[in-house]
Amino acid sequence: MKDIDHKTLLCDEDLFLSSPTSPKQAQNYSFSSFSLNANGILQDQEVEREEVFMDYHRREKDYTPCNGYSMKLDVSANLRAARSKAVQYIIDVCKRLDVSATTVFNAVNYLDRFLSLCSSLKWEIWMVELVSISCASLACKFYDTSIPSLYDLQMEHLEHTFKPVTIQEMEITILKALDWRLSCVTAFSFANLMLGPTRSGPMIDKVTRLLLHSLLDPLMTKFKASIIATSALKCATEEKDGAITMLNKIHVDEMDHVENCTKILKAHLQAIDIAGGGIQVKLVNHCNQSLWPGVQGTGDHPAPNLGGFHMGPMEEAFFEVPFGWSGRVWARQGCFFDKSGNGTCQTGNCGNQLHCNGLGASPPITMVEMTFGTENSSLSYYDVSLVDGFNIPVSMSPIGGGLGCRVAGCEVDLNVCCPSRFEFKSSDGKVVGCMSACLALRTDKYCCTGQYGSPDMCKPTLFSHLFKSICPRAYSFAFDDKTSLNVCKATRYLITFCPPMR
Incomplete structure (x- = not known):
């Protein structure tokens, strides 16, 4: 890796013209609103496409991020969040300025290559915004005939405003880092x-x-x-x-x-x-340990992010799914994965791999379940279930949605009061989970199967009463719908692992 002068990137915040303001939600828009100008489509039908194609193929390796960049995005929520914010800004500002799609892809290419060179930095909001503006500015200067002013580039829900000289110095830093290679593939x-x-x-x-x-x-x-x-x-x-x-x-x-x-x-x-976008889900790890959330789509619904990723303590992650999506989210703990993503976890295993790819979890796990509303029926259903046992405290709450939208969850560590017969221990003897009565006792009565497979026959047991008394907003047995299933019309939700006690 080349030695990069980060002086401009890590500049004194006195260079900013304004102090941070409250962040605003980025506007949603249809990707179809992007215009493709004449420069965006190859018009010369006489060009030998295959020759140009092979030239692109030879050169594409020169415009890829550094090796290991994808893996660093996978394990660093800070870097992943920085990239997400920067890419969203680039798309939004380029859409408003009506620049070519080529400019958008070039700007994101510059961004990824630069982030891959600086992936070890602790990215703060002002740093992300400065790099985002500079990448968008460089892409416009390189490709578009109408170059927006630096003022026009700073109108997209930014928390900071930068002097032109600061942006220009950042552009030089990026150009040097990228070896001035802007004609990217x-x-x-x-x-x-x-x-x-x-x-x-x-x-x-x-x-x-x-x-x-x-x-x-x-x-x-x-x-x-x-x-x-x-x-x-x-x-x-x-x-x-x-x-x-x-x-x-x-x-x-x-x-x-x-x-x-x-x-x-x-x-x-x-x-x-699906017109109108989708549902946004934010995950926060408030635990004092690393977690590896698993995500599984149910039915024919695919899992976002290939169904698994890493979150360090106090880190955040996001994913978006279409309206009508249904699935499950859970936390894996005590995981060890190699560079190929193969490994194992103390709880929540899904096929011994980082990316669950549609596979479910091995109990005991605290399960978050959701079925989001559609365009025709906006009601979403969500719950936190102890039917498959418990491993990590978790809650799910809507962001907005109006009255009646409740918090689902089990916010108490049940491992400390788990009946000894139900304890699930790691190889070193530590209790890392609490099995459900079904998993521990394996009878129809506790599993709500066989002759107990209906709401009339499957009733709460001594153990489900115990868990319900501690976590009243979570499912304690299969037919615990009345007090545990939540309904809301929100389009944004928050899942918190180890949430603060209310």
């Missing part, structure tokens, strides 16, 4: 070339919207630009398409990567095909 470069001028407007728009939406997903940083383009075309066109055939030629030995990328992009396509 992105997924949009490949898709743009392969679609060409002969394709219909709706097809171009569909692929562009899909690629724009995927920019916000940190998982996409693990794939090469050509693989992302191949996967996007697979999602939007027929398998027999000639462009895909050409792209597949260079991925003969990487088809597993193409399949994994296509799977992720299909989830994005499902989200953007």
Whole structure:
């Protein structure tokens, strides 16, 4: 890694013209509102696309982030949050200024390459905003004919305002870090070339919207630009398409990567095909230990972020799902994973891998369950369940939504009062979970199965009464709906591990 002068990045905050203000929620918009100007589509039909394509393929490695960047995003919630905020700003400001889609992809490319060089920094909000503005400014100067002023670039819900000289110095820092290589090759470069001028407007728009939406997903940083383009075309066109055939030629030995990328992009396509956006879920780890949340979509719903990621103490994470999504979230603890994402956890295991990829959890675990509303029926249902036991205190609360939207949760550490017969211990003898009566005793009566498999026959037991008295806002047995199932019309929710006691 090159030695980078961070003097400008870590500048004195006296350079700011304003102090931080309360953050505002970023505006939602349809990705289809992005315009593709004439420069965004290759118009010269005489150009030998295959020659240009191979040139892109040779050069794409020169415009990728440093090795290990995707893994660092996976394990550092601070870096992941910094990138998310920066990419959202770039998309929002470029949409408002009506610049080309190429400029958006270039700006995010500059951002990822620079962040990968500075991934060990503790990113603060002012640092993220300064780098975001500078990357957007550089991309506009490099590609667009109409260059916005630095004032115009600072109107997008920023908490700080910077002097022009500060932004210009940051631009120089970024340029030096990137070796002045701004004519980058992105997924949009490949898709743009392969679609060409002969394709219909709706097809171009569909692929562009899909690629724009995927920019916000940190998982996409693990794939090469050509693989992302191949996967996007697979999602939007027929398998027999000639462009895909050409792209597949260079991925003969990487088809597993193409399949994994296509799977992720299909989830994005499902989200953007639903008008109005989706549901945002924020996760906060208030525990004094690292956790590895698992996420599982139920039915045919895919899991965001491949179903698993790391969160350090006091770190935050986000994911977005389409309206109508249903699934489960739980915490894994005491995990050890190798560089390939293989490993194991003390509780909450899902196939001995970091990314659960649709697999459920091994009990005992405290389970958060949700079924979000649709456009036609806005009511969302959510709960915290002890039916599969307990491992970590957790709560789920709506952000907004109006009266009647309650907090679901079990905010007490049940491990300290778990009956000895139900204790689940780690290899060193520490109690790390509390099994449910069903898991510990394995009878129809406690599992609500067999002749007890109906609400009339399955009644609360001594053990479910015990757990209910300690955690009254959580399911204590399978048919504990009346006091445990919550309903709300919110579109944003907060899941907190080890929440503060109320």
